[in-house]
Amino acid sequence: MGRRTLVNGRYELLQRPSEQGAMGEVWFGRDIRLDRQVVVKFIRFPAGDQAAENDYTRRFVRESRITAHLEHPGVPAVYDVGTHKGRPYLVMQRIRGxxxxxxxxxxxxxxxxxxxxxxxxxxxxxxxxxxxxxxxxxxxxxxxxxxxxxxxxxxxxxxxxxxxxxxxxxxxxxxxxxxxxxxxxxxxxxxxxxxxxxxxxxxxxxxxxxxxxxxxxxxxxxxxxxxxxxxxxxxxxxxxxxxxxxxxxxxxxxxxxxxxxxxxxxxxxxxxxxxxxxxxxxxxxxxxxxxxxxxxxxxxxxxxxxxxxxxxxxxxxxxFTEGHVLTLRSEQADAFFADGDYRQAAAVYRLLADDVANRHGPLSERALTYRSRVATCHALLGLTDQMSEELAGLIDDHTKVFGPNDHRTVQLRRQFGLRRMGRAGPEGADEARPDIPTDLPRRQSAEATDLNEFVAVRRPFRLNRRS
Missing domain, CATH: 1.10.510.10 (Transferase(Phosphotransferase) domain 1)
Known part of the structure; x- marks a missing residue:
């Protein structure tokens, strides 16, 4: 196409394409009717391949429709479509950047x-x-x-x-x-x-x-x-x-x-x-x-x-302060959990655990809490191997921080044994479960470290929202 080529009597093209790809070429141009800068995109058909030409045309029409449907400040606007000398074209907003x-x-x-x-x-x-x-x-x-x-x-x-x-x-x-x-x-x-x-x-x-x-x-x-x-x-x-x-x-x-x-x-x-x-x-x-x-x-x-x-x-x-950021992320994860989207909840809880571990240490109580919630999500998803590995690590770290007889450590060990029992039967669970002291006082955990406690607290919200 030569200099000052007019497409359908309206779009004046520059001398050379600004970009060429496998399927087409893009020209900077000017809409002489509205006096504004535009981009005109043409298909370039492969020589002698009618089947590919048809596919190219369908894909080009599809792109026009998709981009036109998607109205968003982050997507170039579609102004016009048409055909010039047998070649479909698309006229779009010119992006300066x-x-x-x-x-x-x-x-x-x-x-x-x-x-x-x-x-x-x-x-x-x-x-x-x-x-x-x-x-x-x-x-x-x-x-x-x-x-x-x-x-x-x-x-x-x-x-x-x-x-x-x-x-x-x-x-x-x-x-x-x-x-x-x-x-x-x-x-x-x-x-x-x-x-x-x-x-x-x-x-x-x-x-x-x-x-x-x-x-x-x-x-x-x-x-x-x-x-x-x-x-x-x-x-x-x-x-x-x-x-x-x-x-x-x-x-x-x-x-x-x-x-x-x-x-x-x-x-x-x-x-x-x-x-x-x-x-x-x-x-x-x-x-x-x-x-x-x-x-x-x-x-x-x-x-x-x-x-x-x-x-x-x-x-x-x-x-926001660091605490506000973590609170927002935690609320987002809790919302996923309440909706029953345990995969997304686990992903965000894992990010929270890593972030808190980096800021306050991997053995900080809040980091351990988020790791417990990751294990909870994996348990609800039936990802037994991942859950077991996470629980084993949590038991070791809780033992280091709180001691072997702390109620949080014992609850995790009990959960580990119950999950193993559900997977391998009572005999396999007995072999894998650590000894639990018989004289341990029964105390509640305010941090919801116990997996059952966390599930019990969150599940009613999920059920109510789905009803």
């Missing part, structure tokens, strides 16, 4: 506070998308744009799965890998199954890369990368960057669990946990303006944040 892939090339790695701020904004987009039954399936630094105001746009919903839209979830493109192996969740590789947890996994890979400058799973070939995604554990964040907070490292590890049912998969919860690390947001020269620079977006956001902060649930934890 830099992709995080480009920023990584220039900076090597990003400030911790900015990584948390970017990821939290992505979670806000994922929350809206997942509520609309949309799974992005290709989150990565190259699909995230950072604007001068510090806001983030999530690009390219072309691979999104949208079960609520007819004929949208079964489209494939012959000969193309649907997604990027370096950010692809194990369940997608092994069984081509996508869900909210798949997006959270991709975001975990992205956070790891933004913090360290290196992808957690890399290889010489796509096959090697996918094999590592399925088999290898991610490298420790703090080994590559020691100043990363322990709690943030623990959060990323929860996002990168191999089994989706064990992964922290709720974008709202990940968003809330990330906010605690959104600190020290200094300007990024040439990319993000100084926070003191006035602009319409920041003025609007400032007014909105104050309005929401006046309500019962503040939207930011940046100014």
């Amino acid at each position: 830099v992709s995080l892939r480009t920023l990584l090339v220039e900076e090597g790695r990003l400030p911790i506070g900015w990584v948390a701020a970017v990821a939290a904004q992505v979670c806000a987009v994922l929350s809206a998308a997942h509520r609309a039954s949309l799974i992005h399936r290709d989150l990565k630094p190259g699909n995230l744009m950072l604007e001068p105001e510090g806001t983030v746009k999530v690009l390219d919903f072309g691979l999104a799965v949208a079960p609520a839209l007819s004929n949208s979830s079964l489209i494939t493109v012959t000969g193309l890998m649907m997604g990027t192996p370096e950010y692809m969740a194990p369940e997608r590789i092994e069984s081509n199954v996508s869900g909210p947890a798949s997006d959270i996994y991709a975001l975990g890979c992205t956070i790891h890369e933004l913090l360290t400058g290196r992808r957690p799973f890399a290889g010489a070939t796509p096959f090697e990368v996918m094999n590592r995604q399925v088999r290898d554990e991610p490298p420790p964040l703090r080994q590559a960057r020691p100043e990363v907070p322990v709690g943030l490292e623990a959060l990323v590890l929860e996002m990168l669990r191999k089994r989706p049912e064990e992964r922290l998969a709720d974008a709202d919860v990940v968003h809330q946990l990330l906010l605690a690390y959104v600190t020290d947001l200094a300007p990024i020269p040439g990319v993000v303006e100084s926070p003191t620079t006035p602009n319409g977006v920041r003025l609007y956001a400032r007014a909105l944040s104050r309005m929401l902060a006046a309500g019962p649930r503040p939207v930011t934890v940046g100014a």
Whole structure:
């Protein structure tokens, strides 16, 4: 297409495409009717492959519909669709900013506070998308744009799965890998199954890369990368960057669990946990303006944040004390537990246990309480091996802190024996259960360390909410 090409008499294109990919090309342009800058995206068909051409067209139409359905400040707006010389096109909002892939090339790695701020904004987009039954399936630094105001746009919903839209979830493109192996969740590789947890996994890979400058799973070939995604554990964040907070490292590890049912998969919860690390947001020269620079977006956001902060649930934890942050997280975990979502509850309780252990020591009473709640969740999920391992560790640590005859230690030992009895029968349980003193006074634990006590307290709320 030459200079000053007009598409349907309305969209003036620049001389060269701003970006080219496997399926198409993106042009910067101008809407001469409304006199505004736009982006025009075209399909580029493979030569002589009618079947692939049809698949490309269907996928392109799907992307248009998906992006148009998803109205969110973090997603570019769709203005128009059409066909020009037999090629479908999509007209979208022009985003002025830099992709995080480009920023990584220039900076090597990003400030911790900015990584948390970017990821939290992505979670806000994922929350809206997942509520609309949309799974992005290709989150990565190259699909995230950072604007001068510090806001983030999530690009390219072309691979999104949208079960609520007819004929949208079964489209494939012959000969193309649907997604990027370096950010692809194990369940997608092994069984081509996508869900909210798949997006959270991709975001975990992205956070790891933004913090360290290196992808957690890399290889010489796509096959090697996918094999590592399925088999290898991610490298420790703090080994590559020691100043990363322990709690943030623990959060990323929860996002990168191999089994989706064990992964922290709720974008709202990940968003809330990330906010605690959104600190020290200094300007990024040439990319993000100084926070003191006035602009319409920041003025609007400032007014909105104050309005929401006046309500019962503040939207930011940046100014909260350590105790307030932990309380909010604990309430979130308790809410999951009350709703019967024990997997998500266990994930948040585990994060709380790690965070408290880092702040106050692994043998602090509160850390032990959260670990007990993790074991409770696993018991209710029927994860007997995990629960038994956790109880054994809790018994050892309670013995160190409170002594072998303390009622909390004895309760845990009793629970361990009862759980083993349920699994292996009375004989197996008798062999495994430690001796329990017969003269121990019967006392109640205010900390709900006993698993049965915690379940008894929480379960009525779950039953009432479901009735």
